[in-house]
Amino acid sequence: MDLATLEEIKQTKYRYLRCVDLKRWDELTDVLTADATADYGSPALGEPLSFTGRDAILDFLKTNLGGTIITTHSAGQPEINIEGDSATGTWSFEDTVIAPEHDVLIKGAAFYRDRYHRGDDGVWRIAHTGYLRLYEMMMSTADVPSLRLTANLWAETA
Numbered sequence: 001m002d003l004a005t006l007e008e009i010k011q012t013k014y015r016y017l018r019c020v021d022l023k024r025w026d027e028l029t030d031v032l033t034a035d036a037t038a039d040y041g042s043p044a045l046g047e048p049l050s051f052t053g054r055d056a057i058l059d060f061l062k063t064n065l066g067g068t069i070i071t072t073h074s075a076g077q078p079e080i081n082i083e084g085d086s087a088t089g090t091w092s093f094e095d096t097v098i099a100p101e102h103d104v105l106i107k108g109a110a111f112y113r114d115r116y117h118r119g120d121d122g123v124w125r126i127a128h129t130g131y132l133r134l135y136e137m138m139m140s141t142a143d144v145p146s147l148r149l150t151a152n153l154w155a156e157t158a
Helices: 001-022 023-028 056-064
Strands: 032-040 048-051 068-084 086-099 104-118 124-142
Touching: 001 023, 001 086, 001 104, 001 124, 023 056, 032 056, 048 056, 056 068, 086 124
Parallel strands: 032 124
Antiparallel strands: 032 048, 068 086, 086 104, 104 124
16 A cells, blocks of 8 residues: 555545634635535434535535634544545544534534545545534533633634
8 A cells, every 4th residue: 555645645634624623715625626525414404414516515614614613523543445546535533513602512423434536736635525423412502501612713802
């Protein structure tokens, strides 16, 4: 196995997660192929979500994870298979979403199943990403009287 290629694919996934959490939408654009697809099987929004095309994926992420919403995504234990300029990967991941304006905290875990493609420029990009939820839980932060959000990079400062 080509260990350099394996590392490039891992960094592509890590970059995707970092860009989502830091809301670096312009940088995220180059992590996805133009015709990328996504299947986010999250019950938090009521039904599984599917998107076709980089623009549709980015629009969803900007709309639903923008503003003061805090997200953290952590993925590991990758199983990656490379065949030429294509690859598949399975990743375990955990996420936390805090929506201060809605007094909601969501935590969950899943397995991402991705497809990658190396472009003519030699850069690996995500052609498909999606996950199968192991669990997702949601709670009102108002139910925990002692809970205080003491930092939020996305909150407006006085």
